[in-house]
Amino acid sequence: MAEETMNDFKDEIDRSFRKIKEGDILEGTVIDVKDTEVVLDLKYYTQGIIRAEDLSDDPKFSIHRDIHVGDEISATVVSTDDGYGNILLSKKEANQIVAWDKLKELMNSGEYVDVKISEAVKSGCVAFLEGIRGFIPASKLDLNYVEESDLDSFVGKTLKIKVITADEENRKLVLSGREFLKEQADAKRAEMISNVEVGLVTEGVVESLQNYGAFVNLGNGMTGLVHISQICNQRIAHPSSVLKVGQKVKVKVTAIKDGKLSLSMKALEEIAATEITEEKIEFESDGEATTSLGDLLKKAGF
Structure with missing residues (x-):
């Protein structure tokens, strides 16, 4: 036991007299927080000093709010002697x-992290991540x-983001x-689609016309495709x-199939579909349900 204690003591001695040079990254424990500087215990024969202006690039940073006694901090050696030892x-x-190493890891993993928007600038907003100023383009703030x-309405808000560059x-x-908002929207859409049944008339x-068919917006963020062959009984060259x-x-x-809705207009020419109402679900003589999609989803809790 005594031998282990001596070894531990020797390690402390060796560490306190290790060679430190400019550019080294050291870890220390905060032992004092002042208005103009932070004092670190480096387990060295002298203490470390970080001036307030060398703590963060974040304009919202507050030395007394964001740094506390007991915090572990990594810092780069600027000088081995600040003039006071x-x-x-x-x-x-x-x-x-x-x-930057951490940011590259986040970019490669695609992990979501929270950031707080600090200011609005031309064509987007600014948020700090890992102490680095990041830009969120206006096209990437929302869906x-x-x-x-x-x-300006985004300033102060916390967003879940991905690092893309x-x-x-x-x-x-x-x-x-x-990306996070799109995943949420897609999940909600998939859940809503799970409440839609084949045979529903709505x-x-x-929404748009393509060579192969027409996309129809059914409301509640759902869109389905009417293939050109399902638009009408007549053969047509283009949906337009x-x-x-x-x-x-x-x-x-x-x-x-796979969260996608296939629709048909032609099928309604072949059956006697009743008028859609927001109030009730009616059944045709062949057992087919007709209702508004909004009414159906309301019943499902959306």
Whole structure:
């Protein structure tokens, strides 16, 4: 036991007299927080000092709010003697070295992290991650592009983001909150679709026309495809010969696969579909349900 204690003591002695040079990254424990500086115990024969201006690049940083006695801090050696026998350190420089490695890891993993928007700038917003200033383009703040006049409304908000660019050489950090929101929207859409049954007859609005068919917006974030062969009984060269964008149409859900809805207008020409109402679900003589999609989802709790 005595031998182990002596070995531990020897390690402490060796550490306290180790060679330290400028550029080294040291770890220390905060033992004092002053208005202008932070004092670290480096387990060395002298203490470490980090001046307030060398702690963070974040304009919202507060030395008394964000640094506490007992905190473990990594910092880069700026000078081995600050003129008073202490080692002068910079947490900002250490942040730059350590943070970019962490940011690259986050970019490669695709992990979501929380950031707080600190300010609105031209074409986007700014948030700090790992002490590095990051830019979130207006197109990446929400599911839809955020107008310049609405950027200020994001200041102070906390967003879940992904790192999409971490370019250490050019000091370029680009973040995006859109992916998380899209995943949430997709999950909600998939849950809503799970409540839709094949055979449902409902109404929607033609959203776009393609060579192969028409996409119909059914509301509640759901869109289905009416293949060109399912638009009408007549053979047509292009959906635009029968439909136009913005037109209201009645459709029947004919298939649900991989979260996608296949619709048919032609099928309704072959059955006596009743008028859609928001109030009730009626059943045709062949057992087919007709209702509004909004009414159906309301019953499912959406």
